[in-house]
Amino acid sequence: MTSLRFLGTALAAALLLPATPVAAEDAPAAAAVPDEPGLKAPPGWKAPRTEWGDPDLTGKWPIDNLSGTPAQRPPQLGTKAWLTDEEYAAALKAADDQLKLYNMEVKANRMGIGHWTERGTPMRQTSLIMEPADGRIPPPTPLGLEKSKDTKSSWSEDTFIWVTDFSPYDRCIARGLPGAMTPGAYNSGIEVWQSPGYAVIRLEMIHDARIIPLTGKGPPPAPVKSWMGYSVGHWDGDSLVIETTNFIPGQPIGGSGVGGRAIPNSDQMKIVEKLTPTGPDHIHYEAWVSDPLMLTAPFKYDFPWTRNPDYVQYEYACIEGNEQTRGYIEGTSPFLAAKRAERAEMRDAGEIMHPEDAVTLSLKK
Template sequence: MKPGLAALGMGVFALAMPACVLQAQEASATFQPPRTEWGDPDLTGMWPLEVGQTPMQRNPRYGDQAYLTDEEYEAALKAAIELNQGADVEERSDTLGAGSWFERGRVLRQTSLVMEPANGRIPPLTEEGKRRSEASRSSWDNDVFETIFDFNSLDRCITRGLPATMIPFPYNNGVEIFQAPGYVVFNHEMIHETRIIPVFDRPQLPDEMRTWLGDSRGHWEGNTLVVVSTNFNGESPMVIVGPTNQKLMTSDQLKVTEHFTMTGSDTIRYEAWIEDPVILTAPFKMDFPWRRDESYESFEYACHEGNTLIPAYIKATSPRFAAERAAGIAAREAAHRDAGKITPE
């Protein structure tokens, strides 16, 4: 447990934890993972983040209840089965929608991926955090686009950012781990981002050097890979902006501390502490299991090739291009009339 956060509701978690979860954690505490040729715990393989049926933030109706009861879990499993049949429902109704490509994955016993603080929710924003989040722009909450800064980093196919990159999404959830002496590499299906983590004594980047995914440094604490990331540029969202997520930005003071611990031959416990004193009034922690699935194959993530949609959105919506759009429409109508496709009134 990371110092300074241990007191955030762990007593409540233990009291609410189902017996099956406690037994699994006790068994995993003694697990000894296989080793690489150079002696590090071997995390290699495909670990898709297919736990999207569990929300990042807890529904307020659960309060401090960290785990579903048996009855609630059975109901959640049934609801997940129905939701995952979206493609079949659309095929029977001869429609095409998100059901044909959303992959929400499995249901956890947890009521949220955020497990600290005790209410399973991101702490309140600072005043500066509110200001930055309200000022942020993206294709989800904007109809008129004037510059590239009206699009966030995911719109622009740059990055989901951290911790967003490590949060399940409705699709493209593949995460493949590679290892070499002194390095652990996370290759993400979404945007094909690659996080190259040195796990030897390598100096941190100078403070003036800032990147989209920060500067990550790793080390082993027993069987746990610990990765600390700093030096962020503060220009990406903290969570993916969408119809159900709150707008939440980052600053250059963001710090993400991650723990990767193998708890079984095909399971990892993923923990991430997120601190950003400019944006958040307090830190929070995500804690959820990963499961290896070597049958999972990553698809090409073409995004919008050549970034052609960014200028297209601007030209299609910005008042600066109104005259150009009107002239283009008039020219196309004239060409159609000349071709006999439009009958003059």
Template sequence: MTISRVAAAALAVPLLFAAPLAGPAWAADPVPSAKDYPPPPADWKVPRTEWGDPDLRGMWPVDYLAATPRERPPEIGTRTEWTEEEYQERFAQAEQRAGLEAAQDRVGILGMGHWREDGLPLWQTSMITQPANGRYPALTEEGRRAAAAVRNSWNTEVFDKISDFGIWDRCLSRGMPGSMLTGAYNMGLRVMQAPELVVIAIEMVHETRKVYLDGRPAPPPEVTEYLGFSRGHWEGDTLVIETTNFTPGFSNGPSPNSAQMIVTERLTPTGPDQIRYEAWVEDPVMLTEPYKIDIPWQRNPDYEFFEYACHEGNVQIRGYVTSTIPRFQKLREEQWAKQGEAPSPESGTCGAP
């Protein structure tokens, strides 16, 4: 349902925050692994834009992070860094995956080697660094209910209505914080700046985030967006972004998000072509506690966005429904046969058009 980069390799409460959100105590958090943050040149200073803000502009594709798991393997416990032996093993696996495209070309196969962009692993053991086990926190009762109700093309076999499809199936969004993280391909992020505005373009699903630096308040809580409403401010050289007003159900985390989700991000330059990206995700309706993502970004001026056409012509959703109708009808007929019943004229065919 997507186009790959083959050619190139709910409870609503008022959210009227007129002042910056308090946010967590960031200064106490060391980087997960110093090995992922090479020291900058001794004379390096954070560059400035023409109007004096720290200059974060450029291409920051997160394909570089694709071999690092979002959640830490349970057996690693609270370790934030791989051992030398573990890292070398993961590095060798990543190199093997990187060579899969050429290997499939040799035998005339168009397979996952042509689709996936896996990158090489970080030394840190997971993108999530808090809770201390590097895994999503436990869900609330409402979070468990919402997660169990999710239907999409990964867990559904018979498609009859639009709610049988997920937001990514429908090419709407990957939500937050997923849109800022890795996928299988099309993982470009581009940061652009103007006075009192930062814009983050996202290659997958071709979305654009606007981060307002002019002190404006958030809109009323009934005004929502898939990626929320973002306001930012500078703390020294760090861009702090507070995002509220999320449309419920559009997170791709451990459960769908509620309207009360808040995402607080920090983008801190750590070298000529590196940013430390931190994001706290809070959702008291769905999560029993917040979690934190903490990863390095690397600038890549040679990276190029490709069109993310998703399902061109908007035919795939209908195609899923019509292609599963015969399967559904067969299952119904088998059920009727077991019960000694005959189909009624009103039974229909799974809402077939």
């Protein structure tokens, strides 16, 4: 399960590569926003209101349909932010070919990657990150590069000694921000609830629920931290603006550090999100991510949400019995392997008893 998590995203990134790669130095500058559904409100449209007068953003807004667009732009596209008509047609065809994997597996009476991943229809955007101009997470600071050495996960390690060799995502604690607000390989459901003074963003992956007070109160003191940070919100016209701080440090922001490991966040990371209704079935989602200790510059996610009232979020069990982490450690740790060999030798020599033998002996007594 762990090794499959982001494979759908990796496949999606490949789908966006044009038939003839565009060199970064030859790529055109970012063009004006095309008529991408959900990024601009139609003329004269007004956002509905709740009973208490706030803009109504409630509903189911799964982002599984965005999994056909990579978070970071393929480097060979440079500052090319939008696909041409010809490239977009090719991307749609490639995505359709990938969807056929599901039916091929059904016909073969087997379950594989075609069932595991959720594939969306590619957008004209070449990446979910739209700032800076190259659509990629900025380089790390020297501290960020150094700290990336300790940012371990099941994606970077082959040997696991202790739970610190796994990310909070591996351990099903939290996917963290900003990652939790982007599509994964599956379970990309998002649901918005509202009540007077509060908004709640319910996430399907790792079953997180972000409870956001709109009462004007600031965050708690700096020592109070959590995996998903602490969010406070306010209305800016029809837009819900959410500021999140007070993060537990050490979670992956993304980017590339030592050995391809992600850059971790510090406790100075700040995320400002803006949810703007742009029609009865669309929200324009924007998120500015900054961490002055770990990244040399901020970056911005920018993409539409599309309403899907038929989407159902089921329980996210993640690791049944919470046994997978232990299994990784017992199966790969050279220290434990040596200890097992040592115990086996002692048991064969009669110096110690196998636990099962001890149980049998106790029952006989």
